[in-house]
Amino acid sequence: MEVYKPTVEVLVEGELSPFEHEALYQLLKKTFSVEHPSYVELSDENLATRVNIVFHHPYTSELFNSVLQENWRDLKEILRQVRHRRGRAGAAFNLAFVNGNCRLVFSSGRLEQNAMSSAIEQVGYLTGIVQQMMRPDTMKETLGLIECSFDPKTDRWHEFRGFSLSNEKKIYAFDDSTLQWTPLSE
Incomplete structure (x- = not known):
């Protein structure tokens, strides 16, 4: 009997080396149903590569502790190496977690090596905080997409x-002082 594996999709903007491509694919294939990464042209001239990974799994500690386990450490290392190999040309990542109708996206943007490493590391530790942010009593209506970016100055995910x-035109920001989603646009 085949064990259920959640789905993951990988889209690379720009290029990966054959080694990076295969390492990423083989790693994700261990715990997910995955196709080989797809490639598109990179429209951002400030980067050499952007790796987009979409996990069709809720953003919970279970994903990191039970599903990915030690593969999370290896995935972080692959993303760090992609950044390191691009040097001054730069690399970025988007990690998305899909749970039903809601998509949570962590977008690193272009970061220096140490900031990139910190950003990747923190993704696995924010599950409790983000779950508190996504409680129904914190929002006026159901959100379909939540995005955040990494701020290297404060060394944290923000905005x-x-x-x-x-x-989709109705945008909210999470207010840390009230612990509520407040409207930015109507």
């Missing part, structure tokens, strides 16, 4: 923005 499931 959590939520987009309404019913009206």
